[in-house]
Amino acid sequence: MTEQATETVTVTVLGPANASTARVLEPGDLDAALRVLARDPVTNAFVASRVRAAGLDPWRLGGEMWGWFERGELVSMCYSGANLMLIGAGEEAVRSFAERARRQGRRCSSIVGPAGPTAMLWALLEPHWGPAREIRSCQPVMATSEPSERVAPDPFVRRVRREEIDVVLPACVRMFTEEVGVSPLAGDGGLLYRARVAELITTGRAFARIEDGDQVLFKAEIGAVTDRVCQIQGVWVPPEHRGKGLARAGMAAVLEYALREVAPVASLYVNDFNLPARAAYRAVGFEEVGTFMSVLF
Structure with a gap:
């Protein structure tokens, strides 16, 4: 296996009373990542199963996990592997993840996730990644x-x-x-x-x-x-x-x-x-x- 260069990028958005930061998560962030995933166990089942089995090491996980922090607390994530998948992402986080994905170029075969945030993510990426082969905008999640x-x-x-x-x-x-x-x-x-x-x-x-x-x-x-x-x-x-x-x-x-x-x-x-x-x-x-x-x- 050949080594792959990884660009380390931290994006910080300053507000009047806090700072919001996006970065690649590391093994030390595992407990915080599991807490985020646990907020919606059905929606996050795929990513949670991968993280529980492999942790946050990119080689074992099969991709990077990007985190969005507010006031120093991890509040949302984006899995970037064979799929690009948002976890609990609000508008600011989606914009940050979209910018990171745009810079690195498309490496995934699909974008999958909650319909609203995923639609916003694709709207930001489509001008740079080109047309999709197919878009399935409504896929009911059942349990x-x-x-x-x-x-x-x-x-x-x-x-x-x-x-x-x-x-x-x-x-x-x-x-x-x-x-x-x-x-x-x-x-x-x-x-x-x-x-x-x-x-x-x-x-x-x-x-x-x-x-x-x-x-x-x-x-x-x-x-x-x-x-x-x-x-x-x-x-x-x-x-x-x-x-x-x-x-x-x-x-x-x-x-x-x-x-x-x-x-x-x-x-x-x-x-x-x-x-x-x-x-x-x-x-x-x-x-x-x-x-x-x-x-x-």
Whole structure:
């Protein structure tokens, strides 16, 4: 691994009674960062899971964490890695993070986060970063702390076994390509994506209904995990099997696993135009608790 030069920039905004400062967070800021993340455990699940696992060291975290301080207290952050993600950012913080991102140039494949601040961030960056490949301005964030009362869990949905990676990987690739619009096999031939799928299987967080040994009828994973919330992702049913109730029953099964064995709250986010998926999630008990926005490059 080659070393990468990191520009150290501190931005200070002076006011009549205080100073607001933005800088790259360091390992010593970990406790303060965790306090900020804990203010909204559902919205911040992805970043919180990364920080809890890797701390704030950029190499282990997979990117820098930028902090915004008011009166010496860390009040908001921005994760700058494969994704650019705001955490609890107000207008001043968004402007500061946008300026830092503009100076360093685009390194991320997407901007994801709470819709209002993310829209403001993109408005500031778009003149410098150029047009996005796609903008999804309304992605409902949904959560529940109760197993499904109305939909029975599919008894055939189970954890994927390690030796089944070559069975489920094509389904994962189809889901990713359908959802994101590009194949995860591009670039490195899928090595990193395969490693991520293998990690989810090894840790017992990949679920599927598999028939005839090689036919995946439903799949989903539990991605981000903290002690307070987990995030369900990658929900997929083959197009030829949609409309049969497989997604609802499958989600009820995954939700049962998630709440019993992983965290007290399960969450996810979904595109607003995906009406069948939203209906399936509501049917098993998920309720809308916020809105994300994604900018894809």
